Amino acid sequence: MYIDSHAHLLSEEYGDDLRKEIERARKNGIILVNNIGYNLKSSDEAVKLSSEYDFIFASVGIHPYDINEFDESAKNKLALLSENAKTIAIGEIGLDYFRKITDFDKQRKYFAEQLIIAKEKNLPFIIHSREAFEDTWNIIKEIGYFNGVFHSFDYGINEAQKILDKGMYVSFSGMVTFKSRETLRNVLKYVPMDRLLFETDSPYLAPVPVRGKRNNPEFVKFVYALGAKIKNIDIDTLSEIIKNNFIKLFPKSKSFLLTERRENV
Numbered sequence: 001m002y003i004d005s006h007a008h009l010l011s012e013e014y015g016d017d018l019r020k021e022i023e024r025a026r027k028n029g030i031i032l033v034n035n036i037g038y039n040l041k042s043s044d045e046a047v048k049l050s051s052e053y054d055f056i057f058a059s060v061g062i063h064p065y066d067i068n069e070f071d072e073s074a075k076n077k078l079a080l081l082s083e084n085a086k087t088i089a090i091g092e093i094g095l096d097y098f099r100k101i102t103d104f105d106k107q108r109k110y111f112a113e114q115l116i117i118a119k120e121k122n123l124p125f126i127i128h129s130r131e132a133f134e135d136t137w138n139i140i141k142e143i144g145y146f147n148g149v150f151h152s153f154d155y156g157i158n159e160a161q162k163i164l165d166k167g168m169y170v171s172f173s174g175m176v177t178f179k180s181r182e183t184l185r186n187v188l189k190y191v192p193m194d195r196l197l198f199e200t201d202s203p204y205l206a207p208v209p210v211r212g213k214r215n216n217p218e219f220v221k222f223v224y225a226l227g228a229k230i231k232n233i234d235i236d237t238l239s240e241i242i243k244n245n246f247i248k249l250f251p252k253s254k255s256f257l258l259t260e261r262r263e264n265v
């Protein structure tokens, strides 16, 4: 039983295969998918999709690539979507200085505004941060709200330590399985068990041994398998720990996940 803590089921790459991929996840031991919005449209659709499947939850936010659509009405819309029973987080939000798609000042300003929505709604947040750790961290500190996770973590042990010191979570994607990513595997080894999450970031970043294929939530099992090896524990114990971490960070998933457990006993 696996949780995919970060997938983009509404990516255009799935097209007509969307329902098929959801069924495939359900049949292959995925007990929950956190379906992540990245702009207004996908956030809105994520909330709608979550009403059709019990094990699909939604997160709503505007990704740095789409930050040009952030304005007063977008802010109100996100605040409204965040109140849905199946919306468990604000995200993904953050800073991306790698691809230089949108203005950095704008990214910083509206990242801060979305963190404020999370704080006001008392919801956790999901961070996308690429080549921008210092600014990301300064903005989080400025808002003074640390209830969140860095998704598809791609920094070093020093950065991880700062996040951990504030009680935040670290989520690893298939990237950690890539042959060249020994340093990232050392970070995974370092992060304490009670602060870990795993994800696919589907349809991107398919893990080894399916690297290069279109990713889907089922493939999170390969990230768990590596995690179990690195942490030297069996996969069932690891899955139970990750489930408890997920419930702690995303309390709106609690009653669903605990009901599932009863059914499995």
Ligand SMILES: [Zn+2]
Residues within 6 Å of the ligand: 006, 008, 036, 092, 201
């Ligand atoms: Zn993502």
